[in-house]
Amino acid sequence: MTTPQELFERHRATLDQAVAASRQRGYWSPFAEMPSPRVYGETAAADGETAFKARLNKLFHLDQPAAGGFIGAERSPFGFDLGVTYPKPDLDALLAAAKTAMPGWRKAGPDGRAGVCVEILTRLNARSFEIANAVQHTTGQAFMMAFQAGGPHAQDRGLEAVTYGWKAMTDQVPSARWEKPQGKNPPLVMDKVFEVVPRGVAVMIGCATFPTWNGYPGLFASLVTGNAVIVKPHPAAILPLAITVEICRAVLGEAGLDPNLVTLAADSADAPIAKDLATRPEVALIDFTGSSEFGNWLEQNARQAQVFTEKAGVNTVVIDSTDDPKGMARNLAFSLSLYSGQMCTTPQVIFVPKDGIRAGGEPLSFDQVVQAIAGATDKFLSDAERAVEVLGAIQSDATLKRLQDAHGLGAVALASRKLDHPKFADARVHTPLILVLDAKDEEAYGQELFGPISMIVKVDGTEDALARATTLARGKGALTAALYSTDRNTIAAAQDAFTEAGVALSVNLTGGVFVNQSAAFSDFHGTGANPACNAALCDLAFVAGRFRVVQTRVPAAA
Amino acid sequence: MTTPQELFERHRATLDQAVAASRQRGYWSPFAEMPSPRVYGETAAADGETAFKARLNKLFHLDQPAAGGFIGAERSPFGFDLGVTYPKPDLDALLAAAKTAMPGWRKAGPDGRAGVCVEILTRLNARSFEIANAVQHTTGQAFMMAFQAGGPHAQDRGLEAVTYGWKAMTDQVPSARWEKPQGKNPPLVMDKVFEVVPRGVAVMIGCATFPTWNGYPGLFASLVTGNAVIVKPHPAAILPLAITVEICRAVLGEAGLDPNLVTLAADSADAPIAKDLATRPEVALIDFTGSSEFGNWLEQNARQAQVFTEKAGVNTVVIDSTDDPKGMARNLAFSLSLYSGQMCTTPQVIFVPKDGIRAGGEPLSFDQVVQAIAGATDKFLSDAERAVEVLGAIQSDATLKRLQDAHGLGAVALASRKLDHPKFADARVHTPLILVLDAKDEEAYGQELFGPISMIVKVDGTEDALARATTLARGKGALTAALYSTDRNTIAAAQDAFTEAGVALSVNLTGGVFVNQSAAFSDFHGTGANPACNAALCDLAFVAGRFRVVQTRVPAAA
Structure with missing residues (x-):
C-alpha cells in the first residue's frame, strides 16, 4: 500500500x-x-x-x-x-x-x-x-x-x-x-x-x-x-x-x-x-x-x-480585414472541419461586411470572402483518406439529421458530402456544410446548430457584425469568438465588446492555433459570463x- | 482627484x-x-x-x-x-x-x-x-x-x-x-x-x-x-x-x-x-x-x-467536565448577556449530563451546574449601571415578546428582569432568561429563539449531548458550538463530530475569549456547511x- x-x-x-x-x-x-x-x-x-x-x-x-x-x-x-x-x-x-x-x-x-x-x-x-x-x-x-x-x-x-x-x-x-x-x-x-x-x-x-x-x-x-x-x-x-x-x-x-x-x-x-x-x-x-x-x-x-x-451557444467570427487571407481561410477551414464541427467551441456564424473587406492591402468582395472560405474547406478535405482523420464521424443521428435539414436554411456555398472511410465501411463521415445568409435571417443563424453547419452572414459592416455577435452571445451564449482585423482600434473595440459580453476572443488566427482549441493551464474554457455555461474550466x-x-x-x- | x-x-x-x-x-x-x-x-x-x-x-x-x-x-x-x-x-x-x-x-x-x-x-x-x-x-x-x-x-x-x-x-x-x-x-x-x-x-x-x-x-x-x-x-x-x-x-x-x-x-x-x-x-x-x-x-x-x-440556527454548548467551573460559568454568563443574546452566535442550548460533571476534580451535580451558570449570570448583571453596557437594549418588539413568552417553556433557573438605564429612561433593557428543560423537550429547545433566552438541557451524558447538538446543527443549523471537557478523547470526538456537522467549535473558554465572538482574518464566521448559512465570512x-x-x-x- x-x-x-x-x-x-x-x-x-x-x-x-x-x-x-x-x-x-x-x-x-x-x-x-x-x-x-x-x-x-x-x-x-x-x-x-x-x-x-x-x-x-x-x-x-x-x-x-x-x-x-x-x-x-x-x-x-x-x-x-x-x-x-x-x-x-x-x-x-x-x-x-x-x-x-x-x-x-x-x-x-x-x-x-x-x-x-x-x-x-x-x-x-x-x-x-x-x-x-x-x-x-x-x-x-x-x-x-x-x-x-x-x-x-x-x-x-x-x-x-x-x-x-x-x-x-x-x-x-x-x-x-x-x-x-x-x-x-x-x-x-x-x-x-x-x-x-x-x-x-x-x-x-x-x-x-x-x-x-x-x-x-x-x-x-x-x-x-x-x-x-x-x-x-x-x-x-x-x-x-x-x-x-x-x-x-x-x-x-x-x-x-x-x-x-x-x-x-x-x-x-x-x-x-x-x-x-x-x-x-x-x-x-x-x-x-x-x-x-x-x-x-x-x-x-x-x-x-x-x-x-x-x-x-452560437459562436461567431467577425471578419473586418486581414493581411493574410489565405492563412485566414485555411485556419477557418480547419476549425470548421475538425471533428465535423461537433465541438462546443466550433464557430457557427461568420459575419462578413456586405461591401467586402481589405485583404493583404487589396479589396476582397463579400462573394470572394465566401469563396475563399468555402474553397479552402473544400480543398482541405479533398483527400478523403486525410480528411477522415480530421473530420472523424458524426456522433449522433440527431446531428446527422440536423445537417441534412440545414441545407434549406440559406444559399449553399459548400454542400456537405458523405465520405467513404478507408478503414470503416459503415463510418458516418460527412464534410461541413457552409451556407450564406443575410443579416435579417437571424432566426436561422441565431439558433444553435450543433455539428458541421456553418453560416456566412452578410452584414452592413464591422460595427454591425460586432453588435450582432455580442447580442447573440448575450442571448444565446457563446464559448468562443474570433476576429480578423488589421486595425488596432477595431481590435480594441472588439476586445472591449466581447469582454463585456463575456466571450473569450481569438484575434487573427492564421497559423497553427485554432479558435476551437483551448489549452489547460493557459486558456480558460468558457467564462460563465454568458448563457453558454455557468462555469469556467x-x-x-x-x-x-x-x-x-x-x-x-x-x-x-x- | x-x-x-x-x-x-x-x-x-x-x-x-x-x-x-x-x-x-x-x-x-x-x-x-x-x-x-x-x-x-x-x-x-x-x-x-x-x-x-x-x-x-x-x-x-x-x-x-x-x-x-x-x-x-x-x-x-x-x-x-x-x-x-x-x-x-x-x-x-x-x-x-x-x-x-x-x-x-x-x-x-x-x-x-x-x-x-x-x-x-x-x-x-x-x-x-x-x-x-x-x-x-x-x-x-x-x-x-x-x-x-x-x-x-x-x-x-x-x-x-x-x-x-x-x-x-x-x-x-x-x-x-x-x-x-x-x-x-x-x-x-x-x-x-x-x-x-x-x-x-x-x-x-x-x-x-x-x-x-x-x-x-x-x-x-x-x-x-x-x-x-x-x-x-x-x-x-x-x-x-x-x-x-x-x-x-x-x-x-x-x-x-x-x-x-x-x-x-x-x-x-x-x-x-x-x-x-x-x-x-x-x-x-x-x-x-x-x-x-x-x-x-x-x-x-x-x-x-x-x-x-x-x-x-440553534447554537449549543456541551458541558462534559472542566477544571475551572468558575471560569466556565463567568465565561458563559458573559456570552449569554452580551447584547442580550441578540447575536447569531449566542449559545441557546447548554447540554449538561443528568448525573453532573467533574469540575476541578470534584463532582458537580446537574443542579449545581445550573446554579453556577445562573448565579454567575445574575452576579455579572447585578450592577445595573455596568449591566446595561453589556446588555444593550432589546432591538425589536418581536424579540421582547419572544422573551416574555419563553418563560413558560421550562423551569426558570434565572428569570429575566427589566433594568432601568441610567441615561435613557425609555430604554428596553432586559436580563437573560435561563430555563431548565429535559432532553425530551426538543420541540421547545430545538426551535430558534433569538434573544436573551437560554436553556440548560438535562441529557444522559456527553455522548448523548454531542449527538443531540450535532443533530440540531444538521437540522436547524448552528453558527457556533462550545465544549467544556478535560478529557482529550472527548475533545477529539467532539471536534470530529462538530467538524462533520459543519459547525465551528470553541473548546474550554474560561477567560477573555467568548464563543459568540469571531475575529476577522482568523476566525471564519459560519461555515456554509449547515443550514445556518450558505456562506462563510x-x-x-x-x-x-x-x-x-x-x-x-x-x-x-x-
Missing part, C-alpha cells in the same frame, strides 16, 4: 509546477500530447488497441454496489456495436456507499487527496491508448484527436482541477496560533485548527462528444476537495468513463481508501436516470456538459446542489464552493 | 499584510478596536456624537437617482425616534444607473478597485464614532459594542472581503505569453490578456442587529470584484448603512468614478422592496443576513442570482463567483 501522503510526496513537484502554471498561464503540460512510442512505450499503441478490443462484447465488471443486471448499447460512429454492458446502478446503494466513504477521504487531508488524484491521472495517462480507442468509438473522433483530447489534454484539464482545488483548500494554513495583545495584561492566545470538509456527494454527468475532456474537471474538482463522485456518463459514451472509474477505484483501494468514492452510474437512452440522481437530497454538487436544455433544467431544478454547467470559482472550512479553537496551553 | 491606481499604491502595504494574514490566520487588524482619543483624535468621540445628532430629525440627502419623496421610521431601542428620512428609491433608475456605472469600474482593474475599497474603509474608520452612535441607536447595542462591532471590527470584515476578492482576481496574471514548442518547427506563440469582469448588479440586504459587521463583507466583496452594489438596509437600521453609502459615493466620486456604483435603497416595514429587488433580472449577486425564513426564500426564489446567506468561495475572467488571445508579433 502506498499512503495518500506518500503519493503526495511522489507528485509534489508536479503539483507545485501546476500551481505556478495556473498563475502564470504560459504553456505547460506534464502529459505528452503526441502518441509517441518513445514516450508511451514501443508497444503502447498496440497494447491499448488490444485492451480496447478485449472490452468489446463483454460485461464490464466493477466491484461496486449494484442492483443486479447489466445495461449498455453503445455503437461506434465508425459503424459497429461495442457490445459492452455495465452494472445497472442502484442509486440508493451508490449514494449510501458514497456517504460512507467520505469521512476517511476527508481525513486524508488536502495534500493526501491531491496526491491520490495526481496518481490517478498518471495511471490514466499510461492508459491513454486504450482510452483513445474508447473515445474514438463512442464519440466519433478520429484517432489522433481521440488520443490527444481524450487522453493527455483531458488529463491536463483534470490536473488543472486538482491544482485549483489543492490551491484553494490550502489557501489558509491548517492550523494557527492566534495571539491578541491585551495592553499591559497577558495576551489572549488560542490554538486554531482549520479543517477542509466536503460538501457531499457529487455527480458528474458526462457528454457524448468529449466524455473525458469535459468530464475530468468536475470529477477531479469534486474528488480532490473531499467529495465522493458518482459518474453518470452519456449513454452513448460510457466506456471511456467506465475505464476512468475503474482506474480511480484501483488507485483509491491501493491507497487504503474506500473505492466507493468513485462509482459509475450508467444508464440508457430509454431509461435515463440523470434527473432522478441530480435531485436526490444527498447530492450537493453536479457537473454537467451537454445540451442547453438539460443544463438549464439542472440549474432550475437541482436546487439542493451547486450546479456547474457547460452548455452550448478551470478557475477558483470552479473549486472554491466544493468544500467548506470548519474550525476548532482551544485556549493555548499556558 | 486621486486615481484608483494612486489609492492602490497608498494602500498596497495594507493589502499585502492582509493577504498574508488571511493565509496565516493569526491575530491581525489594521483598525484600532479601542475608542481611544490617542488613536482616533482627542475630539473624535464628541465630534462623532455631534455628527450623529445633526442627522436626527432631518432628511438624509444622497445625490442618487430617486423617485421623489422620503421614507424612514427608525426608533432607538434606547427609547427615542431618530426622525431621519431617506430618499425613496426608484428601483428602475437605481438598476439602470448601476449598470451604467460598471464598465468604468471594470476598467479600474483589480488593483485600482482594491485601492478604492481600502480608501473607503479608511474613511469609514475615521467616522467610527458617528457610525457607532448610529449603530447603537438602531440596533440597541451598548456604545462600546456598537463602536467595536459596528466600527473597526466591521471594517476588518470589509477589508477581509476586499482582500479575498483581490487575492482571487489576481490569482492569475493579467497577461501572459504562451509559447508551445513544435519540435523542429518554430513554436506557436500567443499573447493573452485575462480581464476580470463583474457578474452584474449586486444587492446587499442588511440586518437589524449588525448592519455594518454583517453588511460590509457582501458590500465589499461585490464591489471590489467590479460589481455595482445596491444597499437595502433593514428598515430598523438604515442610518449606519446610509452613512456608509454616503462615504462610498464620496470616495468613488473623488477617484473619478461613477458614485452610482453604490446606492441606497431604503424601504419601510409597511412597503418592503427586498423581494422585488432580489428577483430583478439585472441582479446577479445577493448578500443577505437575517431570518432563516427570508434567507431560504431568497435561495429558492432569486434564481437568477448567486445568493449568499447568513441566517440563524470570509473565504475564497465567498468571492470567487462574484467575477469572471474573459480572455483575449492574439498571435505574438513576430
Whole structure:
C-alpha cells in the first residue's frame, strides 16, 4: 500500500509546477500530447488497441454496489456495436456507499487527496491508448484527436482541477496560533485548527462528444476537495468513463481508501436516470456538459446542489480585414472541419461586411470572402483518406439529421458530402456544410446548430457584425469568438465588446492555433459570463464552493 | 482627484499584510478596536456624537437617482425616534444607473478597485464614532459594542472581503505569453490578456442587529470584484448603512468614478422592496443576513442570482467536565448577556449530563451546574449601571415578546428582569432568561429563539449531548458550538463530530475569549456547511463567483 501522503510526496513537484502554471498561464503540460512510442512505450499503441478490443462484447465488471443486471448499447460512429454492458446502478446503494466513504477521504487531508488524484491521472495517462480507442468509438473522433483530447489534454484539464482545488483548500494554513495583545495584561492566545470538509456527494454527468475532456474537471474538482463522485456518463459514451472509474477505484483501494468514492452510474437512452440522481437530497454538487436544455433544467431544478454547467451557444467570427487571407481561410477551414464541427467551441456564424473587406492591402468582395472560405474547406478535405482523420464521424443521428435539414436554411456555398472511410465501411463521415445568409435571417443563424453547419452572414459592416455577435452571445451564449482585423482600434473595440459580453476572443488566427482549441493551464474554457455555461474550466470559482472550512479553537496551553 | 491606481499604491502595504494574514490566520487588524482619543483624535468621540445628532430629525440627502419623496421610521431601542428620512428609491433608475456605472469600474482593474475599497474603509474608520452612535441607536447595542462591532471590527470584515476578492482576481496574471514548442518547427506563440469582469448588479440586504459587521463583507466583496452594489438596509437600521453609502459615493466620486456604483435603497416595514429587488433580472449577486425564513426564500426564489446567506440556527454548548467551573460559568454568563443574546452566535442550548460533571476534580451535580451558570449570570448583571453596557437594549418588539413568552417553556433557573438605564429612561433593557428543560423537550429547545433566552438541557451524558447538538446543527443549523471537557478523547470526538456537522467549535473558554465572538482574518464566521448559512465570512468561495475572467488571445508579433 502506498499512503495518500506518500503519493503526495511522489507528485509534489508536479503539483507545485501546476500551481505556478495556473498563475502564470504560459504553456505547460506534464502529459505528452503526441502518441509517441518513445514516450508511451514501443508497444503502447498496440497494447491499448488490444485492451480496447478485449472490452468489446463483454460485461464490464466493477466491484461496486449494484442492483443486479447489466445495461449498455453503445455503437461506434465508425459503424459497429461495442457490445459492452455495465452494472445497472442502484442509486440508493451508490449514494449510501458514497456517504460512507467520505469521512476517511476527508481525513486524508488536502495534500493526501491531491496526491491520490495526481496518481490517478498518471495511471490514466499510461492508459491513454486504450482510452483513445474508447473515445474514438463512442464519440466519433478520429484517432489522433481521440488520443490527444481524450487522453493527455483531458488529463491536463483534470490536473488543472486538482491544482485549483489543492490551491484553494490550502489557501489558509491548517492550523494557527492566534495571539491578541491585551495592553499591559497577558495576551489572549488560542490554538486554531482549520479543517477542509466536503460538501457531499457529487455527480458528474458526462457528454457524448468529449466524455473525458469535459468530464475530468468536475470529477477531479469534486474528488480532490473531499467529495465522493458518482459518474453518470452519456449513454452513448460510457466506456471511456467506465475505464476512468475503474482506474480511480484501483488507485483509491491501493491507497487504503474506500473505492466507493468513485462509482459509475450508467444508464440508457430509454431509461435515463440523470434527473432522478441530480435531485436526490444527498447530492450537493453536479457537473454537467451537454445540451442547453438539460443544463438549464439542472440549474432550475437541482436546487439542493451547486450546479456547474457547460452548455452550448452560437459562436461567431467577425471578419473586418486581414493581411493574410489565405492563412485566414485555411485556419477557418480547419476549425470548421475538425471533428465535423461537433465541438462546443466550433464557430457557427461568420459575419462578413456586405461591401467586402481589405485583404493583404487589396479589396476582397463579400462573394470572394465566401469563396475563399468555402474553397479552402473544400480543398482541405479533398483527400478523403486525410480528411477522415480530421473530420472523424458524426456522433449522433440527431446531428446527422440536423445537417441534412440545414441545407434549406440559406444559399449553399459548400454542400456537405458523405465520405467513404478507408478503414470503416459503415463510418458516418460527412464534410461541413457552409451556407450564406443575410443579416435579417437571424432566426436561422441565431439558433444553435450543433455539428458541421456553418453560416456566412452578410452584414452592413464591422460595427454591425460586432453588435450582432455580442447580442447573440448575450442571448444565446457563446464559448468562443474570433476576429480578423488589421486595425488596432477595431481590435480594441472588439476586445472591449466581447469582454463585456463575456466571450473569450481569438484575434487573427492564421497559423497553427485554432479558435476551437483551448489549452489547460493557459486558456480558460468558457467564462460563465454568458448563457453558454455557468462555469469556467478551470478557475477558483470552479473549486472554491466544493468544500467548506470548519474550525476548532482551544485556549493555548499556558 | 486621486486615481484608483494612486489609492492602490497608498494602500498596497495594507493589502499585502492582509493577504498574508488571511493565509496565516493569526491575530491581525489594521483598525484600532479601542475608542481611544490617542488613536482616533482627542475630539473624535464628541465630534462623532455631534455628527450623529445633526442627522436626527432631518432628511438624509444622497445625490442618487430617486423617485421623489422620503421614507424612514427608525426608533432607538434606547427609547427615542431618530426622525431621519431617506430618499425613496426608484428601483428602475437605481438598476439602470448601476449598470451604467460598471464598465468604468471594470476598467479600474483589480488593483485600482482594491485601492478604492481600502480608501473607503479608511474613511469609514475615521467616522467610527458617528457610525457607532448610529449603530447603537438602531440596533440597541451598548456604545462600546456598537463602536467595536459596528466600527473597526466591521471594517476588518470589509477589508477581509476586499482582500479575498483581490487575492482571487489576481490569482492569475493579467497577461501572459504562451509559447508551445513544435519540435523542429518554430513554436506557436500567443499573447493573452485575462480581464476580470463583474457578474452584474449586486444587492446587499442588511440586518437589524449588525448592519455594518454583517453588511460590509457582501458590500465589499461585490464591489471590489467590479460589481455595482445596491444597499437595502433593514428598515430598523438604515442610518449606519446610509452613512456608509454616503462615504462610498464620496470616495468613488473623488477617484473619478461613477458614485452610482453604490446606492441606497431604503424601504419601510409597511412597503418592503427586498423581494422585488432580489428577483430583478439585472441582479446577479445577493448578500443577505437575517431570518432563516427570508434567507431560504431568497435561495429558492432569486434564481437568477448567486445568493449568499447568513441566517440563524440553534447554537449549543456541551458541558462534559472542566477544571475551572468558575471560569466556565463567568465565561458563559458573559456570552449569554452580551447584547442580550441578540447575536447569531449566542449559545441557546447548554447540554449538561443528568448525573453532573467533574469540575476541578470534584463532582458537580446537574443542579449545581445550573446554579453556577445562573448565579454567575445574575452576579455579572447585578450592577445595573455596568449591566446595561453589556446588555444593550432589546432591538425589536418581536424579540421582547419572544422573551416574555419563553418563560413558560421550562423551569426558570434565572428569570429575566427589566433594568432601568441610567441615561435613557425609555430604554428596553432586559436580563437573560435561563430555563431548565429535559432532553425530551426538543420541540421547545430545538426551535430558534433569538434573544436573551437560554436553556440548560438535562441529557444522559456527553455522548448523548454531542449527538443531540450535532443533530440540531444538521437540522436547524448552528453558527457556533462550545465544549467544556478535560478529557482529550472527548475533545477529539467532539471536534470530529462538530467538524462533520459543519459547525465551528470553541473548546474550554474560561477567560477573555467568548464563543459568540469571531475575529476577522482568523476566525471564519459560519461555515456554509449547515443550514445556518450558505456562506462563510470570509473565504475564497465567498468571492470567487462574484467575477469572471474573459480572455483575449492574439498571435505574438513576430
